[in-house]
Amino acid sequence: MKLLLKVLGYARNLWPYYTGIILFSIFMSLTALATPFLIKEATDLMVAALQVPQPDIMPVVWVAVAILFVDVLNTLFTNVGGYLGDIMSAKLKKQLSERYYEHLLKLPQSYYDQELTGTIINRLNRTIFEVTNFINMFANNFFQMLLTVVMVIVVVGIYSWELAVLLIVVYPLFMWLTALTSKKWQNWQNEKNLETDIASGRFAEVIAQIRVVKSFIQEQLEYRHFERHYQTTIDITHRQSRYWHDMDVLRRLVLNSIFFAMFAYLFAMTVQRHFTIGEMVLLVQLVNLSRMPIFSMSFLVDNTQKAIAGSRDFFNVMSLKPSVADKSHAAALTVPKGNVEFKGVSFGYNKDDHVIHHISFTADAGKKTALVGESGQGKTTITSLLMRLYDVQKGAITIDGTDISQVRQVSLREHIAVVFQDPALFSGTIYENIAYSNPHATMTDVENAAKAANAYDFIMKFDKGFESEIGERGLKLSGGQKQRIAIARAILKDAPILILDEATSSLDSKAEVQVQEALDYLMKGRTTIIIAHRLSTIAHVDKIVTIKNGRVDEVGSPSDLAKTDGIYSELLDLQLGTTEKAKKALEQYDIAS
Ligand SMILES: Nc1ncnc2c1ncn2[C@@H]1O[C@H](COP(=O)(O)OP(=O)(O)OP(=O)(O)O)[C@@H](O)[C@H]1O
Ligand SMILES: [Mg+2]
Known part of the structure; x- marks a missing residue:
């Protein structure tokens, strides 16, 4: 829980949203709670009206109008609150992702050597999704639900402390039973995630290197690998779901018994004239109002656990210190x-x-x-x-x-300008790739760099010249073409x-x-x-x-080195030797043909 508060603390600037959401949740709970009271009022009026021979219908009609009014207000509050919740979590998601990305970019090369690209990206997506998803749901539903429950218990307590005690017992009991189940369920879920992660990781690799797969005719093998991991998730789901539903039956039986006790008590007390009909109607509604949240509790527990795990991952990465760091006061x-x-x-x-x-x-x-x-x-x-x-x-x-x-x-x-051993380029246009080393470069600079790298001619042969897209969405370059673009990029850095x-x-x-x-x-x-x-x-x-x-x-x-018998002269001999051999082979071929 502390972790989740820390997440909110991370985005303190969103406080107007936090305040707005709290306010609207209170309004929502109040309007939700008003209806049972109005129905109690109507019941009282009706009971009284039935005592006289010619009753006036207007008072109950006015109560109905009041119900309409409260319902409309509730609709408005729910939607404004929901809107605020959506915007807040979208902003939170943006801020968390940006911080994460910014931090990752600062981490040293050695971090990237250890972690698979897929793992880093997955972690970013999963943790941030789980945290912000929870906060969104909490803002839009859970918070208002919890408020309503508290208010219901207080109101019920005013009429009958016995009923209030039963309600107070029900929540923690149900939460505890759910948490018990949830832990085991979550373990199975993790196993399932692992299986799908492995399958998807391999899937991504296969797609990226489909040529290798095809040339060695391994499509079937890859397919079976994929299928096997997904089959395992089905096997796990059998156990997982069976367990969950068994436990759910148990939980609900406990719950049903407690509600049985509440209703029996309520009805008996009404018959014994401890409650008026109006009060009974009110209490029945309140008890029913508290029933719904109990079932959402399991959802809440589940999502809280995921969000806590997610935020733990998030802060673990955020707390990694760049091992290659600038000294304080380091000069340029x-x-x-x-x-x-x-x-x-x-x-x-x-x-x-x-x-x-x-x-x-x-x-x-x-x-x-x-x-x-x-x-x-x-x-x-x-x-x-x-x-x-x-x-x-x-x-x-x-x-x-x-x-x-x-x-x-x-x-x-x-x-330092570098032409790497593996001339990695980004998706985007040829122009963008060359100008990557110097965003202030003009078109002429880029063209000159391309000319110097002997890349200009082949670039101009493409329909769109420097504006040709390369990479995923565009044309593919040959190894030598890529290398010349990479050289142009280094040239431009000057x-x-x-x-x-x-x-x-x-x-x-x-x-x-x-x-x-x-x-x-x-x-x-x-x-x-x-x-x-x-x-x-x-x-x-x-x-x-x-x-x-x-x-x-x-x-x-x-x-100098050609004369010693070190590596250089060795290489020299080898390469010259092969050239001579090749020449001889060619000569023989010439004679033969
Ligand atoms: N990121 C890394 N993590 C761990 N070991 C590495 C890493 N990069 C290279 N090595 C190891 O360091 C050694 C030197 O690698 P390096 O890439 O510097 O060789 P090189 O001389 O450039 O070889 P080549 O001519 O094949 O490019 C190798 O044994 C390699 O296995
Ligand atoms: Mg090398």
Whole structure:
């Protein structure tokens, strides 16, 4: 319950709504309670009228008019209150979602490494839905219901404390019985949620990679997987529903007995003239008025439990502290030259399991430095550390002598442009994707960047040019096209430090040569860190740093390293060797044909 109040406290600015809802709920309860009194009044009038030979009908007609008036008022109050409740919960939903999203965006890369995308999104939807749904129902129904119950008990108590005591007993008893059932029911429900989560998670994966599924003819297998999990939910529902309804019969029997006691008492007392007919009619109505909420109680208990669980999840995520955080008073980074230096850097994705060991090297200002090494040696990791997506565990990284852990992250990333190994683009137009790195760019800037990335020609071949939609709703780009858009995006950022992680790996040799020209132009005067497997890409760099098992193996110019027998010369031999072999194979093919 405390958690739910904390949720309301989160949106203190909504207090006018809270007040309005409370006021209208009171009005609603009062008008709902007025009708039984008016009917009592009518009964009294009728009993009196039946004593005289020629009774006047007008007094009872006026009571009927009063009932109409009260009913109309009740309708108005209910709807205005309902409107306020809807708006309040919609606003609450917006605020909670925004806070959640804002907070998630601040969390470090390591959080996203651990959690599945689906899980993060599901959690956002589920927790916020459950919390706001409960608050909406509470505002529109439950609160008014609880108020009415309290008023009924007070009024009944004035006429008969015995009846009031029975009513006071009924509520907690029924709530307790429901809560008992609800716990077990909820466990089954969680099992069912888990099954559907697994099925839907796999479903989403299958849809996203349908080509793989089809090519390995695994549709049937995937379908059966889906079907099996849903079948399990049916099996659970059998037990769950059976249990719920058994318990419901029991609960209602208890309830029916208590109401039997109330009516028997009421009727007997009336016959013994302790109550007038009018009072009896009033009390019967009040007791009936309190019956409805009892059945909604189970609903209330159920939804409260869900909402509490939901808000607990919400606050759990909200209390995660970003582990990569700006120091208080962290200054903005300035990059006069662009000298990047790694000094004895060690890092592991898990604390004890280092991927990178004591790495030291410099990427000189305005020069090209290549990182060379076999797959999985830690090259991409080194670039992530430079962007401070993770904090180093030992050593330091400096830019022009400033330790990057001491400056604001935003100012650091402003100075680095990256072409990622996997050129992820967003849905949206080509224009939007290129301008993503610089929202102030003009159309001419974007076109120039596209030209420099050798992407302009293929973009103009699309019907809508730069306005072509890509991604889910639009056209699909080839791997090489995506890569060139990603290069254009980096070009447009115009940052002094440039990271190219396999930037040309999806291009054919001809396109690579063209893009290489663009990149050469781009790299001029910028500190560039290049990761490439193809040696042609790095033949003209100023410095090569070879990485082996997460350590720096050799550092030197391409010509220096070609002479040692380190990784670079090994790769050189391998790639030249394969080219020669290929040539020979082709020659033989020529002779044969
Ligand atoms: N997010 C992550 N969480 C845990 N381990 C990771 C993560 N990313 C990479 N690794 C591990 O760190 C090591 C280095 O990975 P990295 O991506 O830096 O290699 P790389 O040199 O860029 O390889 P490639 O040439 O194939 O791109 C690998 O053993 C990999 O399994
Ligand atoms: Mg990599």
